[in-house]
Each structure stands twice: as C-alpha cells, then as structure tokens.
Amino acid sequence: MxxxxxxxxxxxxxxxxxxxxxxxxxxxxxxxxxxxxxxxxxxxxxxxxxxxxxxxxxxxxxxxxxxxxxxxxxxxxxxxxxxxxxxxxxxxxxxxxxxxxxxxxxxxxxxxxxxxxxxxxxxxxxxxxxxxxxxxxxxxxxxxxxxxxxxxxxxxxxxxxxxxxxxxxxxxxxxxxxxxxxxxxxxxxxxxxxxxxxxxxxxxxxxxxxxxxxxxxxxxxxxxxxxxxxxxxxxxxxxxxxxxxxxGRNVELSAVKSEPHFGGVVLSVKDLSVRNEEKVQVVKGISFDVRAGEIFAIAGVSGNGQVELADAITGLEKIESGSVTLLGKEITNESIRTRTESGISYIPEDRQKFGIFMDFSLRDNMAIRRYYKEPFSKKGIFNFAESEAYANNVIDNYDVRSGQGAKTIMRSMSGGNQQKAIVGREIEEHTPLIIFVQPTRGLDMGAIENVHKQILQERDRGAAIVLISLELEEVMNLADTIGVIYNGQLLKIADAGTLTSQDVGRYMMGVTEA
Amino acid sequence: MSKEKKMNEKGFKAWLARFLTNEKWSKLTVPVFCIVLMLIFSSILLLILGKNPFTAFYSFLAGNGFAPKASYGAGSGMLSDFFQFLNIMAPMLLAALAFIFAYRCGLFNIGIAGQMLLSGFVASITVGYMKNLSGVIAKPLVILIGILVGGALGAFVGFLKYRFNIHEVVSTIMINYIISYLTGFYINSKFVDPISRASKVVSAQSRLTYTKVLIGGFYCNVPLGIVLAIVMAFVVHFIFEKTVFGFELRAVGSNRNAARYSGINVGRQIVFSMMLSGVLAGLAGVTYYLGFTNQILPKTLAGMGYDAIATALLGNSNPLGAILSSMLITLFQNGSNYMSSVLGVAKEIASVITGILLLFSACGGYFRYVSAASLDRLADYKHTQEKQEKEAKGGADK
Missing domain, CATH: 3.40.50.300 (P-loop containing nucleotide triphosphate hydrolases)
Structure with a gap:
C-alpha cells in the first residue's frame, strides 16, 4: 500500500x-x-x-x-x-x-x-x-x-x-x-x-x-x-x-411451506389477563386456540403484552384471571416444571436473562430441560457423559459454533450462537406445544433460514406452535393463523391467507375497521 | 511494522504464561503464583523493617509445628504446636465451607459468626454443662445440636428472604447482634465463671478436642473437628459438582431468572442453601466453642466468622480449595504470636502479610487473563512469521 x-x-x-x-x-x-x-x-x-x-x-x-x-x-x-x-x-x-x-x-x-x-x-x-x-x-x-x-x-x-x-x-x-x-x-x-x-x-x-x-x-x-x-x-x-x-452459499430468502395438516386443539387460552409487576394490566382477556400442526403467529409492535402472554402460558408470569388448557388439561395454576413436563417448550425473548446460564458450560446449559431425569442423572447424581453426548448432538444438529465444544462457557459465545443453542435445546424436546418469542432476533440470514426450516419441520411433525415476532415478514412467511396483538388484546385472529401484510400492519397500529 | 516486538517462545515470560494458563493445573498454579508474589512483597516489607524475612517465614512455620522452635516448654513440642494448628484450622475450614455453600447459591452469609455463637452457646448450656454424660453420647449430641441450631438459624434467614424478600446481608448482621447480646445476657446472668468472666467451662466429655493427650512424649490437644471439617469439604464438593441438588443451587446462584425458567423452585433452594450454610456454620461453632476453646466470652462474636469469607474467596470458593486456603490463613494467624516474639515486631505485621496474600489472590483471574493474552500474541507472531517466510520463499522461486 x-x-x-x-x-x-x-x-x-x-x-x-x-x-x-x-x-x-x-x-x-x-x-x-x-x-x-x-x-x-x-x-x-x-x-x-x-x-x-x-x-x-x-x-x-x-x-x-x-x-x-x-x-x-x-x-x-x-x-x-x-x-x-x-x-x-x-x-x-x-x-x-x-x-x-x-x-x-x-x-x-x-x-x-x-x-x-x-x-x-x-x-x-x-x-x-x-x-x-x-x-x-x-x-x-x-x-x-x-x-x-x-x-x-x-x-x-x-x-x-x-x-x-x-x-x-x-x-x-x-x-x-x-x-x-x-x-x-x-x-x-x-x-x-x-x-x-x-x-x-x-x-x-x-x-x-x-x-x-x-x-x-x-x-x-x-x-x-x-x-x-x-x-x-x-x-x-x-x-x-x-x-x-x-x-458463502446460496440462500433461500423465504421459507418454502407445505400445506398444513391440522389436528386437535393443543393449547386453549381463555379470557387470559395478566398484571405486571407495576400492577398494570398488560394482557387483557385474550382467548385463542392452537391446533396440532398449526403455526399461530402473534404479530404486534413491541411492548403490547406479547411477552407477558408467553410468560403466562409457561408459568413465568402469574395469571390474574382466565385459564390455560394444554391437551385438555388445565394448567392455569401449575408450577413451571409441571407445565414444561406436560409438553411445553419455550424460547424466551430475553435469552441471556431467561434462557441460559452465562457462567455455565454449553453442556450444562443444554441439559437444563432434562438434567433431573435418567439417564442424565440417577438418584440425584449426575452422569456427565450423557449430558456431554447430548450437548454434542445439539451442537452438530444446530450448527452451534463455540471455541471448545461442549466445555465452552456460554458467556464466551456470540449472541447468535447462544440463540441457536437455545432453539436447538427446546426443539429437541419435540413437545406438543412450542412457544417461540423472537426466535431469529440477532441471527444472521443463514441461521434464520435454519430456524425457519426447523419451525416448519416441527409444525409438520404435528406440534402446535405459537410464534411471537416483531418481524412482520417472519409472521407472514410462516404463519398458518395470525393473531394481531395491540395494547394487551388480540384485535384480529384470521387465517394467514386472508390477510395481507398491510392489513396486519394496520391492526398492529390499533386500527380495527377496514 | 514500526514497533516490532521481540518475542521469544522459550523465554521466561512465555514459560510463566504457559504455567498459569495450563488448563489442567491453572486452578493450582495461579494461587501458587499469588503466594509467591505475597512472599516476595512481604519480604520487602520485612526488609524495610530491618528484619530477616527468612527468619519470619521460618517462625510462621515453627509457630504451627511445621518446623522446630528454638526451645519448648515442658511436655510440649512440634507435635503439640501442629495439633494446636489443626485445632484452629478445623472451625476455620467449616466456617469457610459455610460461606461457600451460600455463596454458590448467590447468597452472602454474613451471619456465620452469629450462627457459630448460638450453636456453641446452646450446645454448651445443654450438653456441655450436663454432668455424668459419657463422651460417646455427649460428643455426637454436641455435633447434632450444632447442626440443628445452625440449620434452624440459617433456614430462618432463608425464609425471611424467600417470604418477605429481606436481604440476607441485612438480616444476618442484625441477627448477629441479637445473638451476641442475648447469649451475653444469659452468660452474664446465669453461666458466668466469676474469675475468667467468660462462661463456665464445658465438661471434658462434651468437648470435641481431646486435651493433653500424650503422643510421642508430648502433650497434644487432638481435635476431632479437623476430621469432620475435611470430610465436610469433600461432601460439599461432591454436592456441588455431582448432584442434581447442587446443580440447582448453582443455577439459582448463577441466574435466578433462568433457574425459574428451567422449572427450579428458586425460593425453596434459597431456604435450603441458607439452611445448609447454617448447618456448616453450626458445626464450625461447636468445634470452636466446644473444641478449640471450652468457654464463651460474652458479647463477643468470633472474628473467624468474618475471616472465613476471605478464606473462602482465596480458595476460589471451591470446597477443596478452602482446605488449602484455610491452612494458609491459619498458618499466618496462628503463627503470628511466635513470629512477632522471635522477630520483635508488632503482631499486626502478620495481619498485614495475610492482607497482602488476600490482595494478590483477588488478582488471580487477572494474572490468568494476561498470560492467556500474551500466549495468543505469541501464537499470532509465529503464525505471521511463518507466513512471511513462505511468501519470501515463494518470491525467490519466481
């Protein structure tokens, strides 16, 4: 030079x-x-x-x-x-x-x-x-x-x-x-x-x-x-x-979706209301059903109650009134563990705050859904070979890149790879209901493509999926049914095919009449 | 490049960096490095005072029975000093373990001193003052009381946090005062020894230290507590590293929100963790008040309850590390009397040396970081040199 x-x-x-x-x-x-x-x-x-x-x-x-x-x-x-x-x-x-x-x-x-x-x-x-x-x-x-x-x-x-x-x-x-x-x-x-x-x-x-x-x-x-x-x-x-x-290779810019095959109702939410810590009602009487094999996407501008809704379904947030029913069993007042055990996977919005332990290894983080069960532990004592093998499995299948494999401390990984690890961990449970909140936030195109594929795979397997996203494009690409949330209420629930992104955008702004 | 640094991968710096970053051994090499630094700096301090540092360190060792003293009193020898060292180390290690147990769960147990005092007090006035109880029954009973009283007190603190969100630091400091004055009041009004002004001494049967045992011609105070303490260190280590319970405690300590998300009952684990921390503090209490000593000074909290925090941190908040760190801290604290009398310096100099040690051990993580960074630079330097050589060769070929 x-x-x-x-x-x-x-x-x-x-x-x-x-x-x-x-x-x-x-x-x-x-x-x-x-x-x-x-x-x-x-x-x-x-x-x-x-x-x-x-x-x-x-x-x-x-x-x-x-x-x-x-x-x-x-x-x-x-x-x-x-x-x-x-x-x-x-x-x-x-x-x-x-x-x-x-x-x-x-x-x-x-x-x-x-x-x-x-x-x-x-x-x-x-x-x-x-x-x-x-x-x-x-x-x-x-x-x-x-x-x-x-x-x-x-x-x-x-x-x-x-x-x-x-x-x-x-x-x-x-x-x-x-x-x-x-x-x-x-x-x-x-x-x-x-x-x-x-x-x-x-x-x-x-x-x-x-x-x-x-x-x-x-x-x-x-x-x-x-x-x-x-x-x-x-x-x-x-x-x-x-x-x-x-x-570094050809990317499909939008996911290819097959015809949906809906089954019975997996998740049923009735008149659900939630108050946050400041005693403000942030979810106001929301009702919806999600069937097996259906992607129910909730679109909305950030801060309209979607995170609290997801937290209420999974038990992280206390429910003020209304009910949540999973596979015909009411879980409104069950503990978080009972809920996940009865078939919920959850990818939370704030991954570093809720999804992972930054100071733990990838191995331990991958095991947090299963560590207390055999073969990960027996009579309360760990078998680390099992969790390590399991972590390596997630690392391979979900392209989680880390410096030292399963031993890597979570903190030293990039945000995108942390997210890939969480998504991998939760999808691997293959539960009847999976809740994704902003699953692709902070991910790059290659990884987004992958996550979208995996969401569709789970849907085709017959899982009921709740997808909460701020990316309108993501909602339009993946959803079978779209619910638009505004100020704690679902303003509109409709088949994805009947709505254009302009319609959804309008509802997101709180406009109800066409 | 304008400022090409000379790099030598075989030099002392590189060797030291490798020594400190060795994955398998860095847990050991870093504290050792800290101790070496401490020795160097305290030597400088002693030299400034005009004293011979070697004499000083030798007298620390001699004061604890690791080396012979110049002269001994009748019936005592190196072995007596060594057992005395173990006598103090036992409660110190247990107290450090108590701190670690709460700390790993994200809780700061400042109440160790109070938990020690109350369990020691209860054990003293019940079993300790009971006449005609054989040692076989009295000693396990004392340990049991230590466990129960310490555990109950710890659980109470945990409950306050869980139920009313009262921070454990606040509640334990307050409880420390309450215990100190309450037990002080009872000792002064009911159990006081008018001559020593402390509580009446406990029976030899109930004491966890066998006094004046003749070993090899020397009278030694043999502590049972040290066995208990070391066993507990391994038990605590096992709990944290290998069990689901310990994993959940660490999870709560690492990220409370994520622990909740994983389905862990955070409140229950907080109570459990505080309770078990209290159990260990209770054990420290009975080995201290019915072992190392046999009476209680009213209205006085054992400084050990606070020193244990520093000891735990020096040991990387690792139970096995705490064995070594409590040895080291005890070595300096217990040896300070003899050192100051041999050298003719103030006893506080020993405390300064302990302080220097703690200061350097706090820098342990930094030393590791710096050496890892310098190794990286070295690898990079090698990498580019090879590249340049290759390019130079390629150029010559053309």
Missing part, C-alpha cells in the same frame, strides 16, 4: 486480532471515505464488532495499522478514539437509568459554571439548549429533561447518537442498531443516518440485515469468519448476491 491517501478518513490495514481459540479478524483491510455510509456485513461471529472495537479503542489489534485522516493511530482506550472524533453506538446501551437524557449526554464533559464565583455546578440549562439545537439540526427528536427510565429503547438509542454528536464525533460507528427496533423505528433511524451523512458525518454501519444496507449504504465490506470476502458498491449489487457472499 502506498502513501496515505487523503481521500480516506479511516484506513485499517492488515488487521489481525485473536481471542482464545478463535481468530476474530484475519488480515482485514478496509478504507472508508469521508462522508459515506460504509456498511460491514457478515454473519454472527464474522468479526464485524471486533474490527470496529479496535477502531474505537476497546481492543488493540495484534497486527496491522490504523490510520485516521491519514495519520497513524494506536488507540489505547475509547477516550483516545473519542479525541479523534470517533464515536460508537453499542448494541447494549450505556446509559444511567435515573439520570435525565441531558445529564446522560453531557456525562463526562459537563459544562461547569461557578455560582457566586466559587461554588461549581453543572450548567444543565446551557447543555439542554445545545442538545435541542443539535436535535433540530439532524431531526433527532429527544427531550433532554426526560428520565432515561421513562423512555423506550428507540429513544434511548437516539440519546446514544446524540451523545456522539454532542462530543462532535465525525466518524460514527453503529453496532447492529436496528436489532431492537420495530419496523417504523428502523425507518426513522435510517432517515437519521441519511441526515447525518448530509451533515458531513462518516458512518460505519455494522449489520447483518441486507435490506438496511440496500437502503442507506454507499459501499459495503463483507466479512466471513474473520476474513474480508469482498468490498462492494451497494447500488450496483443485488440483494441476493450480497446474501450469498455473506453466507
């Missing part, structure tokens, strides 16, 4: 980074022009986040060099990167819950004033003014006096973006920014990105969602298993082409 090219604002040359048992980046070179939206596309664990963490100063590369504005840099901390006007919006927000939006934004660089010339205090008035100006400039709506705990994820993300703008960041890194957003919120965010580009900012977008790249990005680098596969000009490349390059 020749002399430093003025054209590029960021250059990362021959970057190599290792973690125990894995090469996260292997000789990766990317060059980002000033004022462009540069996308990093790749599956989970392809090394996108690691690469950007080095640009942001969280890690140091083992090999290779980083240039910012033609000048060689060696960041030892995010503060040094911030000094070069680099900012990053992380997948998991770093905000103080009981501070206001404004306080969070100025945290660390508070504008100080002195009252009576001696008593120092933080001048929030001035800060809030500056935030409001920035807010107008980029169309980024935030109210600086709101408490973080009172605002939703999408606005929290705006606060994170505002934090960077307030610090006068020129190079903005977004790490999977749309993973947690509803379709409308995604649109809004993409609009903001274009707005930022107009304002002269350079944006690096980490994602595995090709549609988003197609909508906003100028160029796109594709990573696969730590290596740079290709750098593409986005407007001239097709979606299918990008998908194939990312996964």
């Amino acid at each position: 020749g002399a430093n090219n003025e054209e590029y604002i960021v250059e990362m040359r021959h970057i190599t980074k290792r973690f125990p048992g894995i090469i996260a980046n292997d000789d990766v070179t990317i060059q980002v022009k000033k004022g462009e939206i540069y996308a990093l596309l790749g599956e989970n664990g392809a090394g996108k986040s690691t690469l950007m963490s080095m640009l942001y100063g969280l890690y140091e590369p083992d090999h290779g060099e980083i240039y910012v504005r033609g000048e060689k840099v060696e960041f030892k901390s995010p503060a040094e990167a911030a000094a070069k006007n680099i900012g990053m919006v992380h997948q998991h927000f770093k905000l103080v819950d009981n501070y206001t939006v404004g306080e969070n934004i100025v945290l660390g660089i508070e504008p100080m004033k002195k009252a009576l010339g001696i008593f120092p205090y933080v001048d929030m008035k001035e800060a809030n003014e500056k935030i409001r100006t920035l807010s107008k400039e980029y169309g980024l709506e935030v109210n600086p006096t709101d408490l973080i705990s009172d605002i939703n994820v999408s606005i929290r993300q705006r606060v994170e973006i505002m934090k960077m703008l307030y610090r006068e960041a020129e190079i903005l890194i977004f790490d999977e920014p749309t993973a947690i957003l509803t379709p409308q919120e995604v649109e809004y965010l993409l609009k903001i990105m274009l707005e930022l580009r107009k304002g002269g900012k350079t944006i690096i977008l980490i994602t595995h969602k090709i549609e988003e790249i197609k909508k906003v990005a100028d160029r796109c680098a594709i990573l696969r298993r730590g290596r740079l596969i290709d750098i593409l000009d986005v407007p001239t490349t097709s979606t299918q082409e990008m998908a194939n390059l990312m996964v």
